[in-house]
Amino acid sequence: MKTMAVMQRELQENLRNYKTAFLLMFIFGAILMALYTEVGPTANSKNVLDPFFELFAVLCPMIGILAAMDAVVGEKEKGTMELVLSKPLPRRSLLLGKFWAYVIMIVPLLVAELIAAYFWAQASGISQYRWQLPMPPFSQWMTLVAIVTCVTMLFLAVTTLISMFAPTTATTALCALVFMAPAHPLGGEFLRQVGLRLHIDSFAGLPVIVKFFLSVFSKYQKYALTIPGDARLTCVSLLIMTFIVLLIASLVFERQNVAFKN
């Protein structure tokens, strides 16, 4: 009940301070970038999923960071943390309320805009005249939507966790971006090196537990796009990781000696 109250207030605030509108524009801009810039498919691409996924693997964490960067620290900066924590509100309810508000704010926008992008790309014939590649089936496109949504949710949780420790909203964003920026190329290189040393040249046939941990790597996510079983596993793994990050955040926040603005 109290989680719901926090969630509604957060949604109301984000609608009024134009954060939702800004994120809507950001996602829209990202889609335009994917469709109309020179970021193209690689030599062995079978359809246009590749350029979209490459771009969204980088942009979705950024969307998560932008949405949640003021989750906890924003309340401290505004001085409202003292107001809410002096009420019988469990700290986990505060965190969960905020997290769900961000999910409700982001996920419909992301899903709706990506679906719109699919139909626009098909109707305008852009995939053919720019890249001479067909559009993927809608089900495969929805797999991409599901995976990038789960990645965004994971980053919402990670940024919420970081915002508990950072002194300012800007520092939260900076720390989260520092964490995210090298993750994409380094993750790919790490998997390549491990594969070389262990003589593994394909993700197929790896045990489920290994795939669970692999699901945070965009290289594996890209592979999972075309294999329904792996796509499902990736989504479930990312959601479990989101839950674990939120659980850790709740436990830490319950014990944290919060510093107040006064």
Place this chain on the structure above:
Amino acid sequence: MSDFAVDVKGLTKCYGSLKAVDNVSFQVEKGRSFGLLGLNGAGKTTTFKMMVSLIRPDRGTAIVSGYDVVKAPMAVRSHIGYVAENPAFYTRMTTLETLRYICRLLDVPVNDQSQRIDYVLGLVGLMDKKHALVGGYSRGMRHRLGLAQALLSEPQVLFLDEPTLGLDPLGAKNMRELILRLRQEREVTVLMSSHVLPEVEAICDTVGIFDHGHLVAIDTINNLRSATSYDLNIELSLVGPVQQVASALRKIRGVSRVEEIGDHLFITASKQEELRPRIMQEAIENNAQVLSFGLQESSLEDILLRLVKSDVSDLPEQRSGIISSFFRLTRKSIR
């Protein structure tokens, strides 16, 4: 059931090597009012925040409204009202939305919410601002809204941290009258910390004086006044040979200071002996007419300054977390 609204035992809080609050114990009876006094960084606000369960004490405990702040912080928060030093609100919400949100956090039944909100808004005089955005509020209005949100829980104990800080004289007077009215009408126990000592004198029955994290004195203001003051301060208004009277008074044993300002003499005399008749007699014997004879009592400020050892700098900035620690460390190493 205990007669105490607040029962603090051995409360201690350390920030690194600094003992912000050291083994503080006191009790406040139900319906009474208690003032926490001290210089900046003396430990008042930390004690306050431990009592409202915003900060966890390192040692000791406090029972507030019958609930332990360490074992049952949620129950404590349900039964108290707390107004922070600088009440902050969500600037893009209206007064009504803010108070509805607080009602939901307090588990106020939906059917009672409107009635309770109207009551507190009427009490603090913000009824006409019900649909105004809080972002446009003046400091005084934010203080009043702070008090309104604190009253939504129908508290048995009200914690007011510097309730008139930054208010203009009229705003401060209104706030003071409101607190006194609450005490009288609803028998709320009031705990307040303030630097405005006349305000504490007007509102509080008992005061506790903090110094370097210790509670150095706790008593009624009158008792503290008599315990800490060893001298009488007398103001004498005369017509006649003022200088001659002053010289005669200086010769009296027990008179430590005689200051002449116009027709007035300001005399400091020992409390040990009754010197007032003798002073009057000297004035009359020196052919002076006494127009008035006034006794100046020690103010709360005198008492406070006599009891605290020295000035205390503010507590170092406390921030939580490893990321903050990293940035602090970097700043230190740059210096």
